[in-house]
Amino acid sequence: MTSVIGELKQLLHIVREAKQEIYDMEIEISKSIILTVLISAGVLILGALFSAGFYGLFDMGHALQLMDISVTLFLSGALVYLYFQQQQVLESQTELKRSELSGELDVNDISYDDKSIEVKLSNLSGSEISDVRLRTEIFPKNIGEMNIIASRKRLQRSDENETQFARSAGLAPREQNVPFTAEPTVHYFDEEGHEKLANLSFFITVLRDMDIDKVKCRMWVEGKDQLDQTVKSKVFRWDKTIRVNTEKPLHALPDLEGIVHRSISASIEDSKSEY
Structure with a gap:
């Protein structure tokens, strides 16, 4: 599909x-x-x-x-x-x-491996696309005294052409179905104002400690074309509602597929997102 x-x-x-x-x-x-x-x-x-x-x-x-x-x-x-x-x-x-x-980026497929996500990207334009990153945004952005902002995580190209073309984080014009991997992260300031960057799996345990039962998530990929314009494509066609299992032991770290893949769709206002 x-x-x-x-x-x-x-x-x-x-x-x-x-x-x-x-x-x-x-x-x-x-x-x-x-x-x-x-x-x-x-x-x-x-x-x-x-x-x-x-x-x-x-x-x-x-x-x-x-x-x-x-x-x-x-x-x-x-x-x-x-x-x-x-x-x-x-x-x-x-x-x-x-x-x-002018670049045009598309996410063709996604898969999960423990705490990481693999996305297959296609460049639908005649421009090189560089500095490809995974963006993760959690809603609501204010949970108690915690303030959450959209995170950036560099995507690492994981095919055999990475070294050959020196494009560890980019795509050549018209390249299709190129795999990239990264750990989705959450960028936030805790109740004491300390800036933190945690992978999504660990952040779910933080929410579990706070007795939060669910949050919404938007995830997308973005890069720069040769005109220095930002090009974007959503990882999930529909935003996700992540349910936090508060009954699990506090030390149990959930796997990424269990967090995201089985989540239900959510509605997030575009005006409130950086996408």
Whole structure:
């Protein structure tokens, strides 16, 4: 299912690029029509002035002066047109380059190993994507005297191309289904104001000590494209409600799959999230 979704996203990306090409073609056709009309109008004006002079409606000398002025105006208008045409071409080339270097990231699949998560990522763009990180956000952000913020954990590439391409935390253009691993972490300040960073499994035991029975979780992957823009993709299509088993012994550390995989969906307001 996840591979089909990824293929659909790639297809949508190709359709968007095709629509942009059609739009650019329409602009070029419009400019050609405008230039044709401008030349035709100039020819008609010159012809009318010459005819007026020939039939004596104007003095021939005056007619020639008017023709000279008209030619000058026409050439000036043509130069202005060519200038704006050149500017549009430059802007189109710049926009095309930006489009090529604008990243698009997709999470294809996820799996768990004790305290770690493995995500398979695809780069759907022509840009390199670097500094790929796992973001974890817990809600509510204030539990008692505890203040929680979204954490960042560097994702480590775990395929055979990691060393070959020197991309331990990045993706080449169009790379597909590349595995990355990391331990999801929770970044928080405890009741005494001390800053702490704990893996998600351990943080659940902290909540258990506080007799908290459930929290909500949003997790996503983000990186930087070649335009230094942040690109993102959710790990879970739907946010999770994590139930804390307060009946387990305090020293028992839950495994990540037990925490996340069996959780039910949750509703989190986007305005309250860093995603």
